[in-house]
Amino acid sequence: MDQWNFFSFNFGLAAFKFDRATKKYNHKAYNFYLFPRPNSKTRHVADSRFLCQSSCIDFLAEHGFDFNKVFKQGISYLNSCDEEKALDLLENRKKNLLDSDNEIITVPSDFKLCVENACAQVEDFIKSEDKEREIVLLKNNAFAKKLVHQQVSKRFSEKGIGLVSSNKAMLARKDYNKEKEIIEKYEAEKIELQDAVGFTLVMRKLAESDKLIVGHNLLLDLCHILNQFFAPLPHEYSEFKYMLHDTFPRLLDTKYMCYVEPFKSFLSTSTLAHLVPAISEVPFQLPEVGCIDEDYGYEPNSTKNHEAGFDAYITGLVFIAFSNFLASKKIGSNDIPVTQRGILAPFINRLHLMKVNDSYINICGNDPVSSRNHVFYVTFPSRWRFKQIADLFQPVGTILVNWITDASAWVTLNDAEMADSVPTLIDTSSYNDVTIQTYEQRKSVTGGSPTLGTPSGTPSGTPSVTPSQLFSPDTSSALKKRKREVQSTGSGASAALAAAARRRSRSRESFSRRSFETIPEESEDVDSPIRKKRLIVEFEELPKKDQNVEFDENNSWD
DSSP, rough: GGGGGGOEEEEEEEEEEEEEETTEEEEEEEEEEBBOOOOTHHHHHHHOOOBBBBHHHHHHOOOTHHHHHHHHBBOOOOOHHHHHHHHHHHHHHHHHHGGGOOOOOOHHHHHHHHHHHHHHHHHHHHHOOEEEEEEEEESOOOOHHHHHHHHHHHHHHTTOOOEETTTTEEEEEESOHHHHHHHHHHHHHHHHHHHHBBBHHHHHHHHOOOEEEESSSOOOHHHHHHHHHHHOOSSSSSHHHHHHHHHHHEEEHHHHHHHHTTTTOOSSSOOOHHHHHHHHHOOOOOOOEEEEGGGGGGTTOOOOEEEHHHHHHHHHHHHHHHHHHHHHHHHHHOOOOGGGGSOOOGTTTTTETTTTOOOOTTTTSSSOOOOOTTEEEEEEEEOOOOOHHHTTTTGOOEEEEEETTEEEEEESSSGGGGGGGGHOOOOTTTSSSSSEHHHHHHHHHTTOOOOOOOOOOOOOTOOOHHHHHHHTTTOOOOOHHHHHHHOOOOHHHHHHHHHHHHHHHHHHHHTTTTTOOOOOOOGGGGGGHHHHHHHHHHHSSSSSTTTTTOOOGGGOOO
C-alpha cells in the first residue's frame, strides 16, 4: 500500500537505567538520521523509491529538521529480505568466479594477436627479475579481457600467475592464489554489505534484548519498524499480530494508558507535548531522571518537541511517572525498577487505536468487542464534504467521519449517549439522496459484514486464523514465514500486484480529493475524556460555518 512507501528518516531512542544506590533513573538518548543509501552490493535489490508529502516536509522544516544530515550522513539500512537477496547475489558471484574456468571460448582470428601479445607480456614478466608483483595487461574491451583471462590462466596458472581486475584494468599478478583471492574478496564484500544493513542491526539488538519497549501512540511506528527493518507487513491482521509479538514480545503504549483508569480521570489530554505539565501536578510527580552523558541527554523543560530523541525521552518520563503513581497506590514504594514491580500486566502488549477510544489492539489475544451503537452508515451527494455531514449531525454533537466512497461514509458520534437521539433529532426528509442506517442495520443488509468489499491489500477468500491457532506453541515464526513469502516471487505474486494495481486504478477517482495525511498529535486533544463534553457544548454554540474547523482533518481518514 502507498502509505508504506513513506520512510522514517529519523529514529529516536532513549535508554533508561535504574540506579539502585540513588533509587533514580538515568538516561541516554539518541537521534538517528536514516537513509537507505544503496551501494554496489545492494543497488540491485534495494535501490528504494519513496514518497514524501509536502505538508509533512513543511512540518519537519518548521521544527528545524536537518534534511542535509539525512541525505549526506544518514545511516543506511536493509530489511532482512533484501539482505538475504544481496547475500545470495554475493554467493552466486563467488561460485561463478570459482567455476569460471569451465567455459572455454575459441579465440576469433581478429583477437589472436591481442591474446598472444598479452601472453608474451606475461612470459616476460615471469622471467623478469624486477621486484614488481603485478603488471597491467589490458584496460578496455571486456571481450578481449575474457579471452586473455582464459588463455593466460590456461598457460601460466601453474607458474603462480593470476589475473585480477582493478579500476577496469586487467592485472597479471605473481604468487597468486585464485581461490584465496576470491574468498577474501567475498568476505570483504560481506563486511561492506553489513555496513549497508546498518541501522537494522540496532533494531535486531533491540528485538533480541527482551527489554520492555515503551512508546507513545506506538502502532504506526511499529508498522514502519517492521516494514523497514525486518520484513514487509503481511496482509492478514492475525499474521501481523503474531509477527509483531514474535519480534517485540513486550510492548507498552503510554497513549493507551492515558485512556484507561486510573489515569483517564486525571488527564485532560493525551498529547505527548502536554503530558509533562500533567505529570508535574498532583496526583502525579515528575520523576528526577539523570543524564549518563551530557551530549546524549535532555531536560524536561527543553524546547525540542518533535525531535525524535527528545520525544523518546519524554515518553520515558511519562512512563516512569505513571508507574510510580501505580506503585504508590498498590505497593507504596518506588525503590525498585518499574519493570520489576508486577503492576504493569494490564498495560503490556495493548496498543492504542487512533480515533477509536473505546477499543485497542490486544497483541496477545482477542481484541475487545466494542459497541457500535453510535456508528452510522450514511449516504449523501458526492459533492458533500465534511462540513455538510457535520451540519447534518450538528444536533447530536461532534462526529468522526471515515470515508468509504465519495458518496458514503461511516459517521461516529463522539458522544455515544446521543445515538438514540439520531432518529428524532436528525431530519433527512428535505434531502432526496441522504440515508442513515445504524451499524446493525447495515450489517444485516450486507449479509453479516458491515464493510463494503475487501480491505485494500487483503486477498478475498483468505482463510482466517483463530487466536488459539495463532498463538499455539508449534506455530512457526511469522517473521520467517513472511521472508519466505516475499522471496518466492512468482506468477502468483505478479497476479497479486496486478490485482492491487487494478484496485488502485478503480479507486483513484473516488479518493482523488482525499490524501493520506499525517496528522500531528496535537490535533487529537478532542478525544481527551475531560475536554470532550466541554467541546461539544462549545461546538453547538459556534456558527455553522466554523463548526468544522477543529475536526476538518477527519476528511483524510479514509
